[in-house]
Amino acid sequence: MNHLLYGLATNAALPPELLDRLVAVADDDIAAGLAGRTDLGRARANALASRVEESAVRLAYAGRLTAADVDPRVRPDAALALLDEGAGAPEWAFLLVTDPLVERREKLAACPGLPPEVVETLAADGDVRVVAELASRAAPSVAAALAAHPHAEVRRAVAANERTPPAVLAALLTGEGLPPARWCPVCEREETPFVHEPQCPRPDCDLLPGASCDGSHESTVHEIRRTALENPATPADAVVRFADHPSVLLRRSLAARPGLPAEVYGRLAADPVPGIRADLAGNPAIDTVLMRALADDRDHGVRRGLAHNPRVPLDLLVRLAATTKLGAALPPRVATAGPAEAAELARSKDPAVRVLVARRRDLPAGVRDALAADPDAKVLASVASHPGLSEARLRSLVDRHGVRVAAEVAANPDAPPALLEDLSRHEPPARKALRAIARHRNATGTALLGCLTDPRARPLAAGHPALPPHVVADLLTDADRQVGEAAAANPSLPTAVMADLLRRPGPS
Structure with a gap:
């Protein structure tokens, strides 16, 4: 890489005649710098794409190439970039849906506004990666149909899609009403039963550590459940049964969810895993009674999570600041404190509290100036x-x-x-x-x-x-x-x- 010419390619003061000369000598690295220039213009963009074919995708995403500049047969990747931006010609999708490269069909499946016939073809694609990509963002009716796909990885993608109907998400949690999956990423390539060792020696293996299948696709089913539990569209009455599940990951997926019964939050507050209690402490949906109970938790991470809860009572936050290292981030409750509350925090006897409000950048002049005269160096550094x-x-x-x-x-x-x-x-x-x-x-x-x-x-x-x-x-x-x-x-x-x-x- 010629680092000097790359720098020159991003120089805002580059004269037009030198810009033309740089386009004429560009390589892939220089083209990457040129693609972001607002003064590149259509003619130069086309010249750059002709010289450095790989730059066409960047130029399309940057808006330097338009549908009029791209032939999808010649530059399919640039055409996909424009479709991804909603700036391509709809008829291109009919050509690209049969592209022999699975990566292009997978990219097409991620594009918005595809014609129904193209969506139908993608849903029947022979490569699970294409179908899973489609499932992760498909319309409700398509997602509902793909929930019964024979490959468990497609079902996991449906579970992540917030447009999936709630009843379908509930079914994915339990498996009720759905035919059993026939394949998963493990059994489609390994003899079962199989457990993937964490330190796999095979350089071309992309299975996750611990991935396993004994015929029930257990690791992928676990991921389907975790994904559905984290999907805000999954109904609350379907997720509450997992509050006592043996899996730490599944219980943790519940801790940050809004809209659960107070009784479920109470059970999670007694969970033996500190990370679950910490996630719960930061959940704005928990009530004040539970917040005050969590403030006495022995785990530092739990108290810090509570301090960064947007709805934590101000008096409780003040108490936490005295006993807990809260990190450099401004707690949301301090960020939203009104003028009177900010002034009260600035008058606190505890410098740890004054440091918090000193991190604000919209303080009234009187509060700001009072903090600038504070005797504590940490407060002064913050303000x-x-x-x-x-x-x-x-x-x-x-x-x-x-x-x-x-x-x-x-x-x-x-x-x-x-x-x-x-x-x-x-x-x-x-x-x-x-x-x-x-x-x-x-x-x-x-x-x-x-x-x-x-x-x-x-x-x-x-x-x-x-x-x-x-x-x-x-x-x-x-x-x-x-x-x-x-x-x-x-x-x-x-x-x-x-x-x-x-x-x-x-x-x-």
């Missing part, structure tokens, strides 16, 4: 990138806590150029801050030069349009290919240098 903080406040944060908050201050969208320059020269160096500066829209050339000293910030700075053009040009020969590629994509790269890259393609 430092909040929009609206003045330069004086941002500088005060750095003066008080240095590298502990420098990266977050540098990530503030309102950080002014002068502050970013000062942060780029901070002693001791704030490495994470340099990476934030290299991404910042307000970064100056001076600040970006400082970023070039950090290996992880260097590729980011190389692509920043504020970097001086002569520096961008020098970075084309950088030992790090990522840096050179970013420099080639930088719109500040001088046009003469772009032209020179096309005259001497450079390293590949």
Whole structure:
């Protein structure tokens, strides 16, 4: 791969005449960069597809090729891409449904809006992969018919389809009313009884570890049940019987489901498997009484799941924050707290609670500024990138806590150029801050030069349009290919240098 020409292919400032020359020398990698350009145009797209046949699919998905540009007999894969986008000619489906390549028929089965005759042909396809793909998204009547397919893998696909009628999903859970399946992915290729060993030595084997069949297709039947239990269209009265099933995976599939009776949730809350209780704790459908019981669970993951439940009472969340590491994600209940609640959280005596609300980026100015004056460095690091903080406040944060908050201050969208320059020269160096500066829209050339000293910030700075053009040009020969590629994509790269890259393609 010529990384410099690939970078050049994505350069927004590439002049039209150089774009034409790049299309004329493109290979598959360069074509991948060109396909996303909004200024490519129909003529160049067709020229690129003619030069690099593999690029036609990318160009079709990107909207650079249309139905008028594609002959399905010549470019069937591009035609499938357009059908997948709903932009192809409906009559193409009649041609592609008989394509000798199973991968193309499988792709066709995933396309929306297929004519009924084509759907019927796909449903009778001799390759189970095609039928399963169709079953996973088919209309209710087609899905209902395929639920009785002799191959269990097709039934599993029907179980995943949210358009499958509820009564059919219930039947897939129990097998009642359906003829027994005749094949599954295991017995169609192995002598039964067979259990697939976890460390299979065969490089061409695609059976899942533990897949098994003794004639009852047990591992695939288990997957059918798990899939149906996770399908929101499966009726609640059909799934509740699995709350005490021996399979951990099946019980876990219930824990996150809405609409189950409180009694079932109560049984799952007593499950010996912590992961099941953790999934249940995060389920917005459980009531407050159960939430308060789960708050005393000994497992850390259960309490953390409860803290991220969108409906957890605020007082309970405050309690959990004091005893549980909640991770970096903003809990939904904090994200939706009203102005009065946010102010209350910001006044908490516990810094762990103040950290949570400080992660919000839509706080009222008074709450934001109060948190920016907090004595706890973790709170300050959380609020430092909040929009609206003045330069004086941002500088005060750095003066008080240095590298502990420098990266977050540098990530503030309102950080002014002068502050970013000062942060780029901070002693001791704030490495994470340099990476934030290299991404910042307000970064100056001076600040970006400082970023070039950090290996992880260097590729980011190389692509920043504020970097001086002569520096961008020098970075084309950088030992790090990522840096050179970013420099080639930088719109500040001088046009003469772009032209020179096309005259001497450079390293590949």
